[in-house]
Amino acid sequence: MKKDNGGFLSRLIALSAASSFVFGAGAAAAADLSAGEIVSKAHLNYYYAGDDGRAEIVMRLINEKGREQLRELTMLKKDIKDGGAQKYFVFFHKPDDVRGMTFMVWKNVEADDDRWLYVPAIHLIKRVAASDKRSSFVGSDFTYEDVSGRPVADDKHELVKEEKLNKADCYVVKSTPKDRDTEYAYRIAWIDRDRFLPLKEEYYDARGELIRTFEAAELKTIQGILTVTRRVMKNVKTGHRTEVTFGKVEYDLGIPEDVFTERYMERPPRKWFEK
Numbered sequence: 001m002k003k004d005n006g007g008f009l010s011r012l013i014a015l016s017a018a019s020s021f022v023f024g025a026g027a028a029a030a031a032d033l034s035a036g037e038i039v040s041k042a043h044l045n046y047y048y049a050g051d052d053g054r055a056e057i058v059m060r061l062i063n064e065k066g067r068e069q070l071r072e073l074t075m076l077k078k079d080i081k082d083g084g085a086q087k088y089f090v091f092f093h094k095p096d097d098v099r100g101m102t103f104m105v106w107k108n109v110e111a112d113d114d115r116w117l118y119v120p121a122i123h124l125i126k127r128v129a130a131s132d133k134r135s136s137f138v139g140s141d142f143t144y145e146d147v148s149g150r151p152v153a154d155d156k157h158e159l160v161k162e163e164k165l166n167k168a169d170c171y172v173v174k175s176t177p178k179d180r181d182t183e184y185a186y187r188i189a190w191i192d193r194d195r196f197l198p199l200k201e202e203y204y205d206a207r208g209e210l211i212r213t214f215e216a217a218e219l220k221t222i223q224g225i226l227t228v229t230r231r232v233m234k235n236v237k238t239g240h241r242t243e244v245t246f247g248k249v250e251y252d253l254g255i256p257e258d259v260f261t262e263r264y265m266e267r268p269p270r271k272w273f274e275k
Contacts, residue, residue, distance in 0.1 A: 035157035038171050039189070041196040044083050047149045049225065050251040052078040056275060057246055061140055064239030070094060071138065074273050078255050084109050087260035088148055091273040097121075098138065102265045105148045113148055118265040125265050134183045141212065141233040141242040143183070154178060160188070165200060169193040184211060195226060210236050222249050 033041070059071035072094040078087045086107040092098045100120040107113050115128035128144060137144050155175040162171055170190040177186070184203040191198050201214040218230035227249055234241035259269055 035159040035171075035173050036152070038159065038191055038196070039155075039157045039173055039175060040083075040152050042189070042191045042198055043149065043152050045196045046198060048079050048082050048086070049077075049227075050079075052076070052251070052253055052255040054248075054250045054253055054255070054272065055246045056248040057244060059138075059140060060243040060245075062241050062243065069139070071098065071140075074275065076255055076259065076272055078257060078260060080257075086148070087257070089260050089264075089268070089272075090147075091268050092138075093275060101138075102268060103138075103147075104260060104262070104265060106260070107148045109151060113145075115144060115148075116262060116265060120266075123266075125262060134181075141235050141240060142244075145182075146233070150182075154181075162193070163190075165190045168199060170199060197226070197228070212236060217243075218245075223251050225251060 053076070055075050057073050057075055059073070061069040061071070071092065073090055073092045075091075076089045080086060086105075088103075088105040088107070090103040092101040092103075100118075102118040104116045105113055106115075112130035115132075116125055117128055118125045132144060134143050134145065136142070137147055155177050158174045158176075160172045160174050162169065164170065170192055173189050173191060175187050175189065177184075185206040185208075186204055188202045188204070189198050190200040197216065197219075198214075199216045202210055203212040203214075205211050213232075213234045213236060215232045215234075216228045216230075217232050218228070220227055220229045222229075227246065229246045229249070230243065232241060232243050255272065258264075259272060
């Protein structure tokens, strides 16, 4: 049975975060929670929105000089189990050099996620190796892992303090990977106390230098669900940033699970991916 979202959505793609390409966020009440419980609630709210979801997304890749590249895509996601298995499917519409490219994730909890990428220019479906989860997702400042999220149990969590961020009361949590399988040594997250939504994240390297930042830049309520409709990931070292805007967002559509299979990567069902 699905959880009660309390009138809000629990979640795309956020993307991680992760920041990530996630859809929305759910409301919850908390008292005397541990850092791990806070992060678990935020993870559940941020990544597990309804039973399934669809979003039309515009990605803007902007370099330090302000030059911009555009990506337009449609993302589907389906929850198999809340907090557990989940599936994503991404179809690229623009620009022409990536049109028809698809990306699929089968999110696992006890093992590495399964990821596939279809490249139409060479008619090839290739598996994305687990070690590539730290790589850039189609040239953006988001990684492959950011798209589907990082398991909460893979990190050690510490409640650092509580403070306001843009008038929102937040928990400030430090998360340190148990194994160095990430491009960062630790991250700091500002999690809204009332809605358990990550509003900001900072990623640091082993020397304690800031390398990436994430911001939930715009929130709207869609179908009674508080949804992050614009999020920004910035590479502090290079000045490059990626702005992701969620346009048409829909939830609980009854998307069949068999859509999320390799046989549809070359020719995705038009019903779900036509704009």
